[in-house]
Amino acid sequence: DTAVSQTPKYLVTQMGNDKSIKCEQNLGHDTMYWYKQDSKKFLKIMFSYNNKELIINETVPNRFSPKSPDKAHLNLHINSLELGDSAVYFCASGGGGPRGEQFFGPGTRLTVL
């Protein structure tokens, strides 16, 4: 019954590798998001998709590429991982328009060694 789910929960990898994080929502929302939480717990938007179309791309390096196969899924692929990519990545979904609330997944803790 999980509303927004992400896999994996933990991801430990070496610099230079490529990795993906998957996100799925069963809330029927049209819009999905990726946020990054840094080591000081600050949260910042990375991307937003509305019904499979990219609508927000917030000055994220092009090593990060989101992909939305359908409106219930939004995956994040990261190429050539760097130490600074270590963070917790949260997927979220929202259906209440630009002023509505968003519902967050449990997060993926990425550690780049």
Place this chain on the structure above:
Amino acid sequence: GDSVTQMEGPVTLSEEAFLTINCTYTATGYPSLFWYVQYPGEGLQLLLKATKADDKGSNKGFEATYRKETTSFHLEKGSVQVSDSAVYFCALGGGNQGGKLIFGQGTELSVKP
């Protein structure tokens, strides 16, 4: 651009103490305001929201009132419990931000028995 400022933590209280976490915002347009809570090792949960001036959001004994005149959305609870220990995030959505949430820096609350 739009922004959210929260009081710095950590905040340490004894059980049954009164809690206030200050939040002020800068925004153009008419944003919605939210409080999210993050328990250790978990994702963000929506705690409460307010969508227009003078609205009061409330949930689980927590309250916050959308004050346009002071651009504030302070979180209060009359009697905190050890189980309220978490990081609390104030956020705004909408305005001119096209659907993304803009978060404050988070305030860590620790409640001692």
